[in-house]
Amino acid sequence: MNPIIAPSILSADFAHLQRDIEMINSSAADWFHVDIMDGVFVPNISFGFPIMESLKKFSHKPLDVHLMIVDPQRYIQKFSDAGAAIITVHFEACTHLHRVIQLIKDCGCKAGVALNPHTPISQLEDILPEIDLALVMSVNPGFGGQSFIPNTLKKVSDLRAMADNMHRELIIEVDGGINLKNKNQLLQAGANALVAGNAIFNTESPLDTIQQFKSIDLPIHTI
Helix, strand or coil: CCCEEEEEHHHCCHHHHHHHHHHHHCCCCCCEEEEEEECCCCCCECCCHHHHHHHHHHCCCCEEEEEECCCHHHCHHHHHHCCEEEEEEEHHHCCCHHHHHHHHHHCCCEEEEEECCCCCHHHHCCCHHHCCEEEEECCCCCCCCCCCCCCHHHHHHHHHHHHHHHCCCCEEEEECCCCCCCHHHHHHHCCCEEEECHHHHCCCCHHHHHHHHHCCCCCCCCC
16 A cells, blocks of 8 residues: 655645645645644744635645644644644643543544654553554654654654554654655655655656655555
8 A cells, every 4th residue: 555645735835825736636645734833832833724724625635734833722623624634733732632632533533643853652652542643753843844863763663563562553654854765764664654845846746756755666554
């Protein structure tokens, strides 16, 4: 089974957003990855509900919404109403993580938990059976175009081993510095969903690049 590919809309051309949305619609990509930043949890501000509404209006693929914000529970219902199919919150931002996960599910969305590069995957052990997706950050969140942190490969491998024992259907997503050179290493380590931004949108043919991300010649963990 081919990996899930989620182009990050943060790297799109916002002067031609509908064009880029329609390009992803016509591509082999599976999801739109939507990074929401508040300037508090991460040192950057991205976009909010107006962009979400535009994505919902024009996209034909699920919206994979990554909340890099403090107190995400305040906005779960609004992001669900705005079209999110998957809502991922950060372990580091949630005092009552089980409660937030249940809130996401009560809204009818798939629930994910993200870990910053410094957070060990052991922190997911208690929550793992309750979530649909675990997002391993391979850069420090807040900005696109950063370099991949090599230790991510070990974290993904360790998380895959944990999931194989506790939750074999878990989607392991990786976000940050992913390109065609390191994607096979991540898939071999146990990832089955990859977020890519600049590596897709900054190429001559994003459609061809997405197809290359989807094409594999090695076994990966299916979901």
